[in-house]
Amino acid sequence: MSATLYGLLGAALVGIGLFGLLARPSPLLRILAFNLLGGGVFLVFGAVARRGAGAGFPGDPVPQAIILTGIVVAFAATTLAVMLLLRLSAEGEGRSDPP
Amino acid sequence: MAELLQLAALLVLLTVAAGLLRILRGPGAADRVMAAQLLGTGGIAVLVLLAAATATPALLDAALTLALLAAFAAVALVVAAPGRASRR
Amino acid sequence: MTGLLADLAIGAAILALAAGMVAARSAFTATAFFIAYGLLLGLAWVRLGAVDIALTEAAIGAGLSGVLLLTAAARLAARPVATERAPGPLLTALIALCCAAVAVAIGAAILSLPEPTPSLAAEVAANLPATALGNPVAGVLMSYRALDTLLESAVVVLAVVGVWSLTPPGGWGGFPGPFHLRVESGPLALLARLLPPIGIVIALHILWVGKDAPGGKFQAAAILAAMWLLAWMAGLATPPRIASRRLRFAVSAGAGLFLAIGVAGALAEGAFLAYPAGWTKALVLAVEFALTASIAVALALLVMGPPEEEDRA
Amino acid sequence: MSLLLDGFTLVAVFAGILFFVAGTAGLLRFPDTSSRLHALTKADHLGLGLIVLGLLPQAGGVLPALKLLVIWALALLAGATVGPLIARLAREEDAPP
Numbered sequence: 001m002s003a004t005l006y007g008l009l010g011a012a013l014v015g016i017g018l019f020g021l022l023a024r025p026s027p028l029l030r031i032l033a034f035n036l037l038g039g040g041v042f043l044v045f046g047a048v049a050r051r052g053a054g055a056g057f058p059g060d061p062v063p064q065a066i067i068l069t070g071i072v073v074a075f076a077a078t079t080l081a082v083m084l085l086l087r088l089s090a091e092g093e094g095r096s097d098p099p
Numbered sequence: 100m101a102e103l104l105q106l107a108a109l110l111v112l113l114t115v116a117a118g119l120l121r122i123l124r125g126p127g128a129a130d131r132v133m134a135a136q137l138l139g140t141g142g143i144a145v146l147v148l149l150a151a152a153t154a155t156p157a158l159l160d161a162a163l164t165l166a167l168l169a170a171f172a173a174v175a176l177v178v179a180a181p182g183r184a185s186r187r
Numbered sequence: 188m189t190g191l192l193a194d195l196a197i198g199a200a201i202l203a204l205a206a207g208m209v210a211a212r213s214a215f216t217a218t219a220f221f222i223a224y225g226l227l228l229g230l231a232w233v234r235l236g237a238v239d240i241a242l243t244e245a246a247i248g249a250g251l252s253g254v255l256l257l258t259a260a261a262r263l264a265a266r267p268v269a270t271e272r273a274p275g276p277l278l279t280a281l282i283a284l285c286c287a288a289v290a291v292a293i294g295a296a297i298l299s300l301p302e303p304t305p306s307l308a309a310e311v312a313a314n315l316p317a318t319a320l321g322n323p324v325a326g327v328l329m330s331y332r333a334l335d336t337l338l339e340s341a342v343v344v345l346a347v348v349g350v351w352s353l354t355p356p357g358g359w360g361g362f363p364g365p366f367h368l369r370v371e372s373g374p375l376a377l378l379a380r381l382l383p384p385i386g387i388v389i390a391l392h393i394l395w396v397g398k399d400a401p402g403g404k405f406q407a408a409a410i411l412a413a414m415w416l417l418a419w420m421a422g423l424a425t426p427p428r429i430a431s432r433r434l435r436f437a438v439s440a441g442a443g444l445f446l447a448i449g450v451a452g453a454l455a456e457g458a459f460l461a462y463p464a465g466w467t468k469a470l471v472l473a474v475e476f477a478l479t480a481s482i483a484v485a486l487a488l489l490v491m492g493p494p495e496e497e498d499r500a
Numbered sequence: 501m502s503l504l505l506d507g508f509t510l511v512a513v514f515a516g517i518l519f520f521v522a523g524t525a526g527l528l529r530f531p532d533t534s535s536r537l538h539a540l541t542k543a544d545h546l547g548l549g550l551i552v553l554g555l556l557p558q559a560g561g562v563l564p565a566l567k568l569l570v571i572w573a574l575a576l577l578a579g580a581t582v583g584p585l586i587a588r589l590a591r592e593e594d595a596p597p
Contacts, residue, residue: 001191002190002191002194002234002235003235004297004298005191005194005195005198006194006198006231006234006235007294007297007300008294008297008298009198009201009202009231010293010297011290011291011293011294011296011297012202012205012290012294013201013202013205014289014290014293015286015287015289015290015291015293016202016205016206016209016286016290017205017209018286018289018290019209019282019283019286020208020209022274022282022286023273023274023278023279023282023283024209024273025270025271025272025273026214026270027268027270028214028217028218028256028259028260028263029208029209029211029214029217031256032208032217032218032221032256033208033209035221035252036205036208036209036224039224039228039248042240043228043231043235044293044297046232046235046237046240047235047297048300048304049235049237050235050236050237051300051304051306052304052305052306052307052308053236053306053308054306054308054309054312055308055309055311055312055313056312057308057311057312057323058236058237059235059236059237059308060306060307060308060311061307061308061311061323061324061326061327062307062311062327062331062332064237064239064240064324064327065324065327065328065332065335066332066335067237067240068239068240068243068324068328068405069328069332069335069336069339071240071243071244071247071248071405072243072247072339072342072343072405072482073339073342075247075251075252075486075489076342076343076345076346076489077346078252078255078256079255079346079350079489079490079492080346080349080350080489082255082256082259082492083349083350083353083492083493084353085259085263085268086259086262086263086353086492087353087355087493088268089262089263089266089267089268090266090355092266092268092269100506100509100558102189103510104509104513104555104558105189105190105193106189107513107514107517107551108189108193109189109192109193109196110517110520110521111517111520111547111551112193112196112197112230113192113196114517114520114521114524115200115520115524116196116197116199116200117524117528118524118527118528119200119203119204119223120528121527121528121536122204122207122219122220122223123203123204123207123220127533127589127590127593128215128219128589128593129533129537129586129589129590129593130533130536131215131216131219132219132582132586132589133527133533133536133537133540133586134223134527135219135222135223135226136540136544136578136579136582136586137523137524137527137540137543137544138223138226138227139226139249139578140543140544140547140548140575140579141520142226142227142229142230143548143571143575144516144520144547144548144551145230146230146233147548147551147552147555147568147571148513148551148555149233150564151555151558151559154560155238156400156563156564156567157238157400157401157402158233158238159564159567159568159571160238160242160392160393160396160400160401160402160567161229161233161238161241161242161245161401162567162571163389163393163567163570163571163574164242164245164246164389164393164406164410165226165229165245165249166570166571166574166575166578167250167382167385167386167389167410167413167574168245168246168249168250168410168413169226169249169575169578170378170382170574170575170577170578170581170582171250171254171382171413171416171417172222172249172250172253172254173578173581173582174374174375174378174417174420174581174582174585175253175254175257175258175420176219176222176253176257177582177585177586177589178257178258178261178375178420178585179215179218179257179258179260179261180215180261180589373584374580374581374582374583374584374585375581375585377580377581378577378578378581381577382574382577385570385574389570
């Protein structure tokens with residue numbers, strides 16, 4: 001039962017994240033919304049893993065391992081996005097054009 | 100005993116959820132930082148209670164990580180709070 | 188009964204924070220919501236029986252992402268980026284409708300999942316003794332899906348390269364990260380002196396225990412990165428210049444060793460990333476320690492960001 | 501003997517919860533920031549402290565008990581560090597320089 005609940009929570013997070021990504025102009029808010037979207041997808045994955053519990057494990061370890069990898073990769077992507085944004089804001093100061 | 104500890108974890112969780120109102124509504128940045136700090140401590144309490152209730156010592160490692168990083172996040176919250184020009 | 192109530196409370200709190208984040212006016216508010224969301228997501232993962240992921244979410248979601256986004260929010264407040272106009276009410280409503288449709292579709296898929304859920308848990312349990320690891324998730328990460336872990340450590344190295352490539356023209360080869368961020372304030376300096384030693388011991392504990400219980404290299408690496416960042420934020424530790432060979436070797440050593448072991452496995456055992464019979468535990472440990480160190484350095488450098496202009500110090 | 505320990509655990513844990521509830525109520529009800537900070541630190545330190553204290557007999561082993569104490573020590577350290585920073589932030593918001 002709780003797995004389905006978290007699956008639905010994941011689906012709702014995907015919806016909210018997508019809305020934030022599309023309807024909010026502020027770029028940092030979009031990066032946050034993108035992380036919400038990712039969190040929702042991982043929750044859906046986690047709910048499937050929880051339903052696949054067996055052989056003495058509280059959850060199917062294969063999707064859990066993939067989610068773990070996904071969280072680290074999503075963080076790497078978020079840092080790149082944030083650094084691009086900061087460079088954009090630094091460039092926006094009307095600095096001298098690069099050589 | 101285990102059910103009572105799980106009930107205790109639930110009570111702490113509900114308290115922390117109520118504390119979220121301060122984050123959502125808090126007028127100033129300081130209020131939000133405080134609520135985030137309380138949420139961190141509440142989360143640690145829930146994890147510790149669940150560790151005892153379900154006898155999974157792994158949750159203690161999760162609580163340890165949370166305790167370590169809740170402080171780190173709270174400091175970052177304060178350092179980066181708006182209107183801090185004077186502190187920098 | 189208490190379990191269901193806990194799930195409902197966690198779910199409602201996460202939804203409230205997510206909605207609050209999207210509707211937030213200031214970036215700082217949204218980021219404060221994001222940190223609270225990360226903490227609650229960790230509890231959700233514990234309820235879903237995935238303590239490994241709860242650890243990772245707490246370390247990376249609440250810790251590193253929070254600091255990264257907060258420093259970004261603070262610096263963007265000083266120099267906002269020109270953003271285009273927000274969509275009009277009609278368009279916003281249309282977007283909301285489509286997003287709701289996506290969410291409902293995924294929800295419907297969740298509700299109609301096949302009843303005997305296809306699961307690989309049995310296969311993992313059957314083959315776990317061969318990997319000499321007790322933690323199934325670590326077993327999957329290090330032997331069955333070792334390729335994923337190798338590619339992931341390569342992604343982290345590439346992210347560092349990507350972030351460094353954003354160095355402004357005058358700043359190449361300089362110290363990573365902005366200059367003015369470091370704050371010599373009393374309480375922060377106290378924490379920066381007391382926490383790192385404890386953090387390092389905890390990180391090593393989590394790495395070591397990760398073989399047979401939830402834990403492992405990514406969680407340990409995130410904690411180590413957080414400790415280095417804390418010392419850096421308090422002005423106690425200055426990272427080496429990005430041009431230094433040592434720093435670049437540290438970032439790429441983990442992935443390099445893992446790749447070397449993979450190739451050696453291909454030559455010796457005929458299959459890429461196959462561990463020779465008696466060597467599994469030793470090789471896995473070597474890779475785990477090397478990856479932890481490399482990923483910790485890489486994650487910290489990612490949060491610090493590229494070097495700044497020298498003259499703008 | 502174990503009944504006594506269980507009793508102690510329950511009393512301490514629920515006392516800790518009481519502080520959490522009081523602290524959160526303070527956080528929500530108090531008018532200005534500094535009084536909220538006062539409420540927060542109570543809930544923060546005493547709430548978690550009593551819960552940890554109550555759980556020590558249930559820890560089942562020295563290492564878990566040690567972990568519990570380290571968790572509490574870290575929470576205290578965090579509170580001690582963040583408290584003055586929050587106070588400075590609050591004062592700054594009320595009276596910007």
